[in-house]
Amino acid sequence: MVSEPMYDPARTYQDNFDNGPFGLFASPDVLTQTGDPQSTFLGHPVYLPFGIPAGPLLNGNFVKAALDKGYDIPVYKTVRTHRYPCHAWPNVLAVKVDGDLTTANNHLTTAPGYSQPLSITNSFGVPSFDPDFWQPDLASAVAHTHKGQVVVASFQGTLNEHGSAADYIADFALGARLLKETGVKILEVNLSCPNEGTANLLCFDTVRSREVVDAIKNEVGDLPLIIKCAYFADDAKLKQLIQSVGPYIQGISSINTISAEVRDAAGNQALPGEGRLWSGVCGASIKWAGLNMVARLARLRDELDLSYTITGVGGASNATDYLDFRSAGADAVMAATSVMWNPALASEIKSQVLDAVAQ
Numbered sequence: 065m066v067s068e069p070m071y072d073p074a075r076t077y078q079d080n081f082d083n084g085p086f087g088l089f090a091s092p093d094v095l096t097q098t099g100d101p102q103s104t105f106l107g108h109p110v111y112l113p114f115g116i117p118a119g120p121l122l123n124g125n126f127v128k129a130a131l132d133k134g135y136d137i138p139v140y141k142t143v144r145t146h147r148y149p150c151h152a153w154p155n156v157l158a159v160k161v162d163g164d165l166t167t168a169n170n171h172l173t174t175a176p177g178y179s180q181p182l183s184i185t186n187s188f189g190v191p192s193f194d195p196d197f198w199q200p201d202l203a204s205a206v207a208h209t210h211k212g213q214v215v216v217a218s219f220q221g222t223l224n225e226h227g228s229a230a231d232y233i234a235d236f237a238l239g240a241r242l243l244k245e246t247g248v249k250i251l252e253v254n255l256s257c258p259n260e261g262t263a264n265l266l267c268f269d270t271v272r273s274r275e276v277v278d279a280i281k282n283e284v285g286d287l288p289l290i291i292k293c294a295y296f297a298d299d300a301k302l303k304q305l306i307q308s309v310g311p312y313i314q315g316i317s318s319i320n321t322i323s324a325e326v327r328d329a330a331g332n333q334a335l336p337g338e339g340r341l342w343s344g345v346c347g348a349s350i351k352w353a354g355l356n357m358v359a360r361l362a363r364l365r366d367e368l369d370l371s372y373t374i375t376g377v378g379g380a381s382n383a384t385d386y387l388d389f390r391s392a393g394a395d396a397v398m399a400a401t402s403v404m405w406n407p408a409l410a411s412e413i414k415s416q417v418l419d420a421v422a423q
């Protein structure tokens with residue numbers, strides 16, 4: 065059983081942006097949380113360290129709805145320092161995955177409808193509006209925060225047509241400064257985006273990732289910085305990244321989507337346009353990878369005597385998954401796909417793992 069989604073895949077991104085959120089997130093109800101928050105996230109008290117990662121919360125209206133429905137750590141979808149277009153519709157399709165999505169099981173077919181256990185492909189291309197729009201919009205979402213909640217803002221840099229690596233890195237620093245000006249309390253840099261100008265993800269390029277982190281930290285000083293990382297198959301590569309950036313960042317959020325080939329039932333490319341035969345898949349079939357990364361990040365934190373906060377992401381869809389991530393070493397847990405079709409998930413988990421929640 066799934067609920068009416070808060071982001072409607074049948075509509076365009078712009079339509080969702082202008083008219084969403086939908087379903088439960090469109091209702092004015094506010095979850096009442098009583099007593100004092102018993103947890104913290106990067107120094108901020110939260111009732112439950114559970115939230116929505118960068119993606120489904122397209123703008124301030126979505127973030128405000130998430131806060132009202134009891135998501136104590138919502139992330140404002142990744143922004144850029146200038147307007148950037150969205151890929152052509154459709155941007156979200158359900159996919160069939162037998163078991164876990166792995167490199168041995170990544171040739172997928174679309175599913176006719178959205179049902180549990182739910183896995184989807186999402187393909188937006190990280191669209192953005194100008195800071196003139198998102199700075200006041202984010203500031204108003206931050207002002208909407210209730211007791212025991214904190215908003216996170218995600219961003220990434222863009223390589224311009226004639227841009228050098230130095231310009232690309234400077235664009236991350238500019239994004240961080242523009243976000244800091246909004247009064248948001250925590251930044252998240254998306255290192256699981258393409259390392260623009262190369263064929264790889266940024267987090268797989270240790271040297272460039274370190275340059276980006278240094279540039280951001282020089283700009284924002286003590287403002288807590290989370291890095292969003294993809295699933296690493298290679299342990300040595302993960303250790304190299306953590307050794308290089310771990311001392312300078314405050315949090316790591318992992319994982320992002322895992323790439324798969326997606327065709328329709330007739331065997332044709334499912335998402336229209338060049339470069340979209342392979343796209344990112346998220347939801348239940350990647351939970352194994354999210355748990356695996358959390359456990360490895362927790363081990364590395366001990367081994368390297370570091371202190372970053374770990375946010376576990378990937379396929380969490382109920383209280384058991386939340387607890388599985390916490391047991392693996394996550395300080396906080398976030399869910400995107402499952403929350404899109406079950407916007408009541410935060411209150412459901414809270415009613416199972418917290419005492420003092422009045423509905």
Ligand SMILES: Cc1cc2nc3c(=O)[nH]c(=O)nc-3n(C[C@H](O)[C@H](O)[C@H](O)COP(=O)(O)O)c2cc1C
Nearest residue numbers: 117118119142186319320346347378379399400401
């Ligand atoms: C609709 C949608 C849009 C997303 N957009 C972004 C994004 O802009 N930036 C980002 O870092 N991750 C983005 N993600 C990835 C999620 O943050 C998350 O890492 C991934 O979906 C795995 O979590 P899940 O299995 O709970 O969906 C997006 C995910 C979804 C479903």
